[in-house]
Amino acid sequence: MIPNPEVPDLVPNAEPVPLPQGPAVDLGSTPGARGTTMSDGAGALLTYTVIEGDAFFDIAQRFNIPVQLLLTMNPSVPGLGENIYIKQKINLDWTTTL
16 A cells, blocks of 8 residues: 655645745747847846737746746736737846836
8 A cells, every 4th residue: 555645734824935036047939938038238137028929827937937926026917917918028027026
């Protein structure tokens, strides 16, 4: 018999685990994230420009940013990011919001 796995202690109303933060990393263009980026003089990514066919989830994956964090960084993006628009700027700088 295979034993049941250990179940962690659950604490009701516990503080949420903080999202990882740090500079965005461009992992390369993908079918749902083919737009262009803008960076500062040091090469840190600042913004991404949405093009036709892009999806918010794919943009988050391209830059290795959790979707929830990318939504927090972009309060102007409605809902869960399902309604983004061509030429819309998506913030990639985790130290600010757009």
